[in-house]
Amino acid sequence: MAGxxxxxxxxxxxxxxxxxxxxxxxxxxxxxxxxARRSGQPLATAHRLVAELERWGGLTRSDDGAYGxxxxxxxxxxxxxxxxxxxxxxSPFLQDVHRTTRETVHLAVRDGxxxxxxxxxxDRTTAQVLSRAGARLPLHxxxxxxxxxxxxxxxxxRAALTDPVRVTPHTITEPGRLHxxxxxxxxxxxxxxxxxxxxxxxxxxxxxxxxxGGVVASLGIVVASPRRDLVRLVPVLQVAANGIGxxxxxxxxxx
Amino acid sequence: MAGxxxxxxxxxxxxxxxxxxxxxxxxxxxxxxxxARRSGQPLATAHRLVAELERWGGLTRSDDGAYGxxxxxxxxxxxxxxxxxxxxxxSPFLQDVHRTTRETVHLAVRDGxxxxxxxxxxDRTTAQVLSRAGARLPLHxxxxxxxxxxxxxxxxxRAALTDPVRVTPHTITEPGRLHxxxxxxxxxxxxxxxxxxxxxxxxxxxxxxxxxGGVVASLGIVVASPRRDLVRLVPVLQVAANGIGxxxxxxxxxx
DNA sequence: CCACGAACTTCCACTGAGCGGAAGAGGCTG
DNA sequence: CAGCCTCTTCCGCTCAGTGGAAGTTCGTGG
Numbered sequence: 339m340a341g342x343x344x345x346x347x348x349x350x351x352x353x354x355x356x357x358x359x360x361x362x363x364x365x366x367x368x369x370x371x372x373x374a375r376r377s378g379q380p381l382a383t384a385h386r387l388v389a390e391l392e393r394w395g396g397l398t399r400s401d402d403g404a405y406g407x408x409x410x411x412x413x414x415x416x417x418x419x420x421x422x423x424x425x426x427x428x429s430p431f432l433q434d435v436h437r438t439t440r441e442t443v444h445l446a447v448r449d450g451x452x453x454x455x456x457x458x459x460x461d462r463t464t465a466q467v468l469s470r471a472g473a474r475l476p477l478h479x480x481x482x483x484x485x486x487x488x489x490x491x492x493x494x495x496r497a498a499l500t501d502p503v504r505v506t507p508h509t510i511t512e513p514g515r516l517h518x519x520x521x522x523x524x525x526x527x528x529x530x531x532x533x534x535x536x537x538x539x540x541x542x543x544x545x546x547x548x549x550x551g552g553v554v555a556s557l558g559i560v561v562a563s564p565r566r567d568l569v570r571l572v573p574v575l576q577v578a579a580n581g582i583g584x585x586x587x588x589x590x591x592x593x
Numbered sequence: 594m595a596g597x598x599x600x601x602x603x604x605x606x607x608x609x610x611x612x613x614x615x616x617x618x619x620x621x622x623x624x625x626x627x628x629a630r631r632s633g634q635p636l637a638t639a640h641r642l643v644a645e646l647e648r649w650g651g652l653t654r655s656d657d658g659a660y661g662x663x664x665x666x667x668x669x670x671x672x673x674x675x676x677x678x679x680x681x682x683x684s685p686f687l688q689d690v691h692r693t694t695r696e697t698v699h700l701a702v703r704d705g706x707x708x709x710x711x712x713x714x715x716d717r718t719t720a721q722v723l724s725r726a727g728a729r730l731p732l733h734x735x736x737x738x739x740x741x742x743x744x745x746x747x748x749x750x751r752a753a754l755t756d757p758v759r760v761t762p763h764t765i766t767e768p769g770r771l772h773x774x775x776x777x778x779x780x781x782x783x784x785x786x787x788x789x790x791x792x793x794x795x796x797x798x799x800x801x802x803x804x805x806g807g808v809v810a811s812l813g814i815v816v817a818s819p820r821r822d823l824v825r826l827v828p829v830l831q832v833a834a835n836g837i838g839x840x841x842x843x844x845x846x847x848x
Numbered sequence: 849c850c851a852c853g854a855a856c857t858t859c860c861a862c863t864g865a866g867c868g869g870a871a872g873a874g875g876c877t878g
Numbered sequence: 879c880a881g882c883c884t885c886t887t888c889c890g891c892t893c894a895g896t897g898g899a900a901g902t903t904c905g906t907g908g
Contacts, residue, residue, distance in 0.1 A: 349894070350605035350866070351645040358669050359649075366672040371884060380868050385886070390606040394614075398674070398848050403885080407673040409704060414613050415670015416727035417621040418662040419653070426725060430715060437692060449664060460685060470681060472671035593653050604865070605895070626855060635897050640857070658855080 353379060357387050358396075358411075363472065367404045420447060420592050424555060425457050427585045428546075431578040432459050435559065439571060442560040444543070446482040447592040448490060449474060451498045453483040456555070475535060478502045478516050479509050481543035482556035484529035488520050489545060489553035495520060508533040528572045532564065542568050544575040547583050554592055557582070608634060612642050613651075613666075618727065622659045675702060675847050679810060680712050682840045683801075686833040687714050690814065694826060697815040699798070701737040702847040703745060704729060706753045708738040711810070730790060733757040733771050734764050736798035737811035739784035743775050744800060744808035750775060763788040783827045787819065797823050799830040802838050809847055812837070 360368060360376035368376065374384035388405060391397045395410030415421065424447070432443045436459045445457040452474035477483035477490075477498045487495055499513045499520070510516055523529040528544045543558030557579045559571055615623060615631035623631065629639035643660060646652045650665030670676065679702070687698045691714045700712040707729035732738035732745075732753045742750055754768045754775070765771055778784040783799045798813030812834045814826055 345867090349645060351609050351642055352649070353866095354606050354609050355646075355649045355651065361669060361672050363672065366674075366677060369884075370886095381885080382868050382870095382887090383866085386866080387606055389886095390604060391610075394607070394610045396610065400846070400848065407669055409673060409675060409709070411666070412670045412673035412676055413727055414616060414662055415667045415673075417616050417618070418664065418667035418670075419621075420664060421667055422621060433688075433691065433714065433716070436688065454664070459688065461688070470677075472668055591655070593655065608895095624855075625857095636856080637858090637897050637899095638895085641895080644857095 353377070353383065354387055354391070357384065357391065361407055363470075367400075367406045369404050373405065419590075420454070420456055423587060423590060424582075424592065428457060428555075428557075428582045431582050432457060432557075435459075435557070435574055435578050436461075438574060439559060441571075444482055444541075444558040444560060445555060446480075446486065446558070447555045448477070448483075448486040448494075449592075451477060451494065453477055453480050453486055453556070455482075476503055476505065479505050479531065479535040480558075481529045481531045481541040481560075482558040484520060484523050484531070485543045485545050485556040485558070486553070488523040488529070505535055506533055506537050508537075510534060528569075528575070530568065538562055540564050540568060542572055542575065544572060544579050546579045546586075548586060548588065548590060549584060550588070554586070554590060555582075608632070608638065609642055609646070612639065612646065616662055622655075622661045624659050628660065674845075675709070675711055678842060678845060679847065683712060683810075683812075683837045686837050687712060687812075690714075690812070690829055690833045691716075693829060694814060696826075699737055699796075699813040699815060700810060701735075701741065701813070702810045703732070703741040703749075706732060706749065708732055708735050708741055708811070710737075731758055731760065734760050734786065734790040735813075736784045736786045736796040736815075737813040739775060739778050739786070740798045740800050740811040740813070741808070743778040743784070760790055761788055761792050763792075765789060783824075783830070785823065793817055795819050795823055797827055797830065799827060799834050801834045803841060803843065803845060804839060805843070807846075809841070809845060810837075 356377035356379065357373055360373045365376070370385060370388060371381065373388060374381045377384060388397060392399055392405070392408070395408045397405045398408040399405050424445070428445050432445060436443045440461060442461070443459040444455060446453040446455050448454070455471055455473045455475070457471050475483065477487045487498055499516045502511045502513065502516060503509070504511050510519070528542055530540070530542050532540050539560050539562060541558050541560040543556050545553040546555040546557055547553045557575050559575060561568060611632035611634065612628055615628045620631070625640060625643060626636065628643060629636045632639060643652060647654055647660070647663070650663045652660045653663040654660050679700070683700050687700060691698045695716060697716070698714040699710060701708040701710050703709070708731070710726055710728045710730070712726050730738065732742045742753055754771045757766045757768065757771060758764070759766050765774070783797055786796050788794060794815050794817060796813050796815040798811050800808040801810040801812055802808045812830050814830060816823060
């Protein structure tokens with residue numbers, strides 16, 4: 339007997355990665371069976387890999403049997419460029435902005451067709467506006483996203499503005515209007531949103547550019563009321579953004 | 594012909610993990626050869642694994658040929674418990690403490706015989722006191738460390754205080770004195786250090802406990818001058834620590 | 849201009865690590 | 879206690895993984 343029928347062309351490495359890929363923001367704790375299902379692998383195979391990952395410290399298992407990402411993988415993730423350089427440099431500036439405005443501050447880079455939130459600062463008092471470090475939100479519905487879009491290659495802009503997702507009743511979904519808006523962001527040097535991503539949230543954002551000129555990230559503020567003077571915060575953001583750009587290693591890319 | 598002589602007993606998974614393990618705080622960018630050397634694998638083997646990791650997005654290669662940790666792994670690391678729950682809950686409180694004191698704030702958990710810094714807040718103006726998120730420092734030479742030690746199992750305390758490393762001229766290295774100090778920390782509810790880890794740095798820290806009673810983390814402040822009134826900051830820390838403890842999911846552990 | 853070395857990439861035939869169906873163990877529920 | 883679920887262990891077949899070696903690219907210095 340002894341069963342076998344190894345699915346061909348699948349490397350062990352990719353199986354390991356499939357296990358890691360089974361975890362995401364909405365599924366940060368999984369049972370063995372869930373991991374097997376979500377990674378598309380037989381239970382026995384998943385079991386073996388998970389056990390090895392746990393032994394190494396990449397996964398941890400809690401009393402209830404569920405697995406979560408372990409410290410070892412957290413350590414490794416911490417070494418990523420996005421995290422290390424940008425966060426380290428930007429963190430004090432985010433604090434400056436937060437201290438003078440008392441509003442939620444966001445730091446994001448472009449990741450494909452999404453804005454990837456690298457860091458954020460929230461008041462305990464302020465309503466949770468969503469978004470945590472690591473979150474990915476659509477480019478066309480967020481202020482940081484529009485800023486990043488304004489500096490992105492033409493094909494990215496086209497792809498992002500083709501059939502844009504409607505997130506709230508206020509989300510702008512007409513490609514034409516979005517193209518015009520992105521052009522205006524490029525001209526004016528900042529972007530705004532009004533409840534386009536989250537009901538009850540208004541925001542502005544500015545680009546973070548290297549001294550050389552390349553835009554590498556975006557810095558934004560989110561407030562919970564339709565303040566007309568939101569634009570007045572733009573200079574605050576710009577000072578911080580310039581500071582961050584200057585302190586980044588020359589030639590830095592978020593890749 | 595074709596050479597071979599596969600080293601036995603080494604799983605592919607462990608080879609993948611060895612590649613990841615080649616990266617650390619001091620080596621966040623490595624060339625292929627370095628990865629091969631540091632992970633103890635033949636060049637050709639490392640090459641294959643690295644290529645697969647890169648394809649998945651776990652590693653990125655920059656123009657100069659060096660590899661770094663990629664976004665995909667950053668994402669995964671972001672899902673770790675230490676990161677997610679603790680950071681999310683504690684972040685606003687760290688900001689509160691920072692706003693009222695204007696000093697460097699640290700959040701740490703115990704990881705074996707080290708204090709693992711999960712988050713920190715620094716002024717741009719303040720001298721960089723060392724430590725970034727992800728750093729591991731000895732338990733006996735830091736305030737957060739002493740706090741964590743005060744609540745640790747007996748064998749951990751013994752192991753940590755046996756032959757303690759001398760970091761600065763002020764580091765306390767007599768096991769007896771350290772044991773007494775740890776007992777006092779337990780009694781008093783907070784710990785201090787005076788240039789024991791970094792010359793020119795003084796600190797206090799308090800435990801973060803769950804409503805149930807278990808200490809899960811430590812919150813500390815570092816200042817750059819030997820202020821006598823450092824102890825006056827303890828109540829500020831305690832208020833924040835209580836708040837964090839209350840908001841953590843019941844039964845939370847940093848594992 | 850070419851020789852030399854170092855870092856990287858590709859190739860390929862052998863073989864043991866990995867595979868997964870199946871059976872067993874434990875636990876919860878109706 | 880039968881039924882169902884999740885987890886763990888077992889084992890013989892086989893193909894994915896292996897690593898020495900050859901080829902490629904690049905930089906250096908003679």
